[in-house]
Structure formats: C-alpha cells, structure tokens
Amino acid sequence: METIELKKKICSVIDEHQETIIALAKEIEQHPELGYKEQVTSQLVQRFFEKLDVPYETGLAITGVKGRLKGQSEGPNVAILGELDAVICPDSACADPATGAAHACGHHLQLGAMLGAALGLKCSGAGEQLGGNITFMAVPAEEYVEIAYRLKLKEAGKLHYLGGKQELIYQGAFDDVDMAMMMHSAKEKPQPTVQIGESSNGFVGKTIRYIGQEAHAAEAPDQGINALNAAMLGLMGIHALRETFRDDDIIRVHPIITKGGDLVNSVPADVRMETYVRAKTMQAIDATHSKVDRALRAGGDAVGAQTIIQSLPGYLPLHCSAPFNQLFVENAAQFVSRENIENSGHFSASTDMGDVSHLMPVIHPYIGGTTGALHTREFCAVDYYAACVLPAKLMAMTVVDLLTDNAKQAKNILEAYSPLMTKDEYIKKLDSYFS
Numbered sequence: 001m002e003t004i005e006l007k008k009k010i011c012s013v014i015d016e017h018q019e020t021i022i023a024l025a026k027e028i029e030q031h032p033e034l035g036y037k038e039q040v041t042s043q044l045v046q047r048f049f050e051k052l053d054v055p056y057e058t059g060l061a062i063t064g065v066k067g068r069l070k071g072q073s074e075g076p077n078v079a080i081l082g083e084l085d086a087v088i089c090p091d092s093a094c095a096d097p098a099t100g101a102a103h104a105c106g107h108h109l110q111l112g113a114m115l116g117a118a119l120g121l122k123c124s125g126a127g128e129q130l131g132g133n134i135t136f137m138a139v140p141a142e143e144y145v146e147i148a149y150r151l152k153l154k155e156a157g158k159l160h161y162l163g164g165k166q167e168l169i170y171q172g173a174f175d176d177v178d179m180a181m182m183m184h185s186a187k188e189k190p191q192p193t194v195q196i197g198e199s200s201n202g203f204v205g206k207t208i209r210y211i212g213q214e215a216h217a218a219e220a221p222d223q224g225i226n227a228l229n230a231a232m233l234g235l236m237g238i239h240a241l242r243e244t245f246r247d248d249d250i251i252r253v254h255p256i257i258t259k260g261g262d263l264v265n266s267v268p269a270d271v272r273m274e275t276y277v278r279a280k281t282m283q284a285i286d287a288t289h290s291k292v293d294r295a296l297r298a299g300g301d302a303v304g305a306q307t308i309i310q311s312l313p314g315y316l317p318l319h320c321s322a323p324f325n326q327l328f329v330e331n332a333a334q335f336v337s338r339e340n341i342e343n344s345g346h347f348s349a350s351t352d353m354g355d356v357s358h359l360m361p362v363i364h365p366y367i368g369g370t371t372g373a374l375h376t377r378e379f380c381a382v383d384y385y386a387a388c389v390l391p392a393k394l395m396a397m398t399v400v401d402l403l404t405d406n407a408k409q410a411k412n413i414l415e416a417y418s419p420l421m422t423k424d425e426y427i428k429k430l431d432s433y434f435s
Contacts, residue, residue, distance in 0.1 A: 035141025106185025116392025234299025
C-alpha cells in the first residue's frame, strides 16, 4: 500500500473511533493520580490494549505499561509515549478532593493521543506494511512531586530514580527502543495548533532542612535557634545570587517552604524546603546548584542552625531531533494552517523526555485545543478533537513516514544521530547528584 493511502486509512480509523478516544481521555481526567500511584489510570490503559489485542507488559516502574504492535521484528523500534500521572492543583474543577491531584498538566490528553495512535495503527493493519516496530508506553511519574514519598520508595528498594522515564531507562524498558515521540498540551491555544519544541531546561532537585533549637517564643526566645530565620536568610542568599545568572542559561531557582515550624508560640526548630535549580545546559545546572548550596548553608551558619541539603537527580535538558520534527511538521500541515504551526524554540520548564533525548532521537511537540496556563485551575480542554484526536493522527502518520520503504527515514535519522550519552554515562551522571 502506498504511504499516502496508508496514512488515509489510519486517519479514517481514528476518525471512526474518535468518540472512544475522547471518552477515554475524559475518563482518565476523572481519576487524577500522582506519580507511582496511577493504579486506576494504568488499568484503563491495560483495558484499552486488551480491546485492541495489543500485547503488553505491566508493572514497569510500578505502574508503567508497555505495548508493542508486533512481536519481534527487524528494524527500528519507534516508541509513542503518554504520561499516566497528574499534578497537584487542588483548585482545579477536576481535582481529587482527597489528594489535590488534577490533570492540569494535560496528561489525560497525551494518553488519549498515544492510545488513539495505537488504535489507528493496529486497526488499520499498518503493522504489516511497515518495517521495524512500534511501541506504546504509558509512563509514570513525570511530575516531580511528593519527593519525600518517592524517597521512601527508593529506600524500600522499589525505585532507583524519582522520575518515571529515568526509572524506565534504568530498568531497561528503553533498551529496545531506537527513537521516541510524545505530545504535550500547549497553553492558551484553543484552536488546532502545533508548536514545535526544540529544547527545554533541565534541573537538579533539592530538599533542605534547617535544625535549630526550640524555645518559648515569648518567654525565652534568646534560648532558641530560629530555623525559620535560617531559611529566610538562605532564601535571601539565593536572591542575591540572581544577578550572577547569565541570561543565556535561562536559570530558574524557585524554592518553597514545606514546613515553617510547629507552633506559633515556639521558636521554630525544624524548617524544611524544596527547590529546583533549572537551566538550559548541564554545565549551567552544575555551576548554579553549587552556588545555591552555599547560599542555603550561609542561612544556617548565620543563626547557628544545622543545614542539611539533599541534592537529587532531576531531569536533563531536552534536545529534539530536527529531521524528526520536520516529518511531524509536514504531516501537521495537512490538517493545520501554516500560521498555526509555530516554532516554540526553548521551553524553560522541564520534562524527563529530556533524559530520553540524551540517548536517542526524540520529538516533543505542543498541541492546542486547550485554554488556561499549565498547572493552573484555568487549564482545560475546549476542543478534544484538536487536543487528542489530531495528535493521534499526526504521531501515527509520522510513524508511517519513519517505517515505510524498509524504515528508510528512521534509519537515516538514526545514522545521522550522535547520542549525547551512553546509558552507562547517563546512569553515572544521575547517580552523581545523589548526596
């Protein structure tokens, strides 16, 4: 079958089942779950694969699911990814009242798009026409939240890393994957829109604890060591560093206080914080996070408090493949007006797709059909076709381009690609951040 005809057949199948795809995305939205707790969402993905007769593995990095279009197959293996978890946004209309979790990140739309692509490729019989293979991965824990909970999982030996794709890389789930793609919802783009991402910030995570000495806040403050004052001075030290951050490095440091004390009538003796240190390059991250440590320690030293800083591997900066992106753009142009296909350039937030991009060619486009800013109560889908059905088509069509003609396009991209790290180098780098 000709490439054009195969793409038309796939898109026709997706259109025929668009209500099923949209209904699944909406159902996932009603069950928001935080990272490594996505049991209901994982079951919904598994059920969908079963209906498609797509064989799959479960329990990857606790809740991850990995389906494969064909069994064993020669040639490149292209993965389409979707993320299982929600983010904490208790003011969202769809938030879980018990946990504050909500799909204000758009991951329910991602999963709809990934599973829609799986449906189109499977039910069209495309696998028989394509060289190589296609893997569909529902991955856990992209949002880097609930650090204390994840550290307990690590201490219990259930995880090595805190991020989902990091853990899947570590466990070997990506060992048989040659290239990968996923979409992410755009912000404030209600119309059908495609934004082509090139890069993003990476980050190192940190937890900070200041230990002081409790005392009666009114009767004997002189006998206490105020850990909250230590934290405030540490924050001021970070602010004093900001003039040293180079604009080109796009550095972001944004701490929060997660515990400010125990009682207003007692001098705070146990104060805790979390922060990310983000930047465009690993060099800038490494240079900046050591500066931040100095500022934080200075706050404790100033008042005589003990300062405990735990650095944690965050996510690596994203680097997208230009020729891979171009294939996606060419397919998008068949459905979206050229003025609504944008180059979004660099994204100052972070994604663990950046980790994958250090090992293989990836793309990470942003798709419209939504309003509101990401991670806010205003975020919602207003055009589900644009938000999850259209990207299902575009990713499936891009797979066709990659794997037709004995996977010629995929092989060309892979031959021209130089990995930024080997898997061993990657693991060594991430492990170096644990302190």
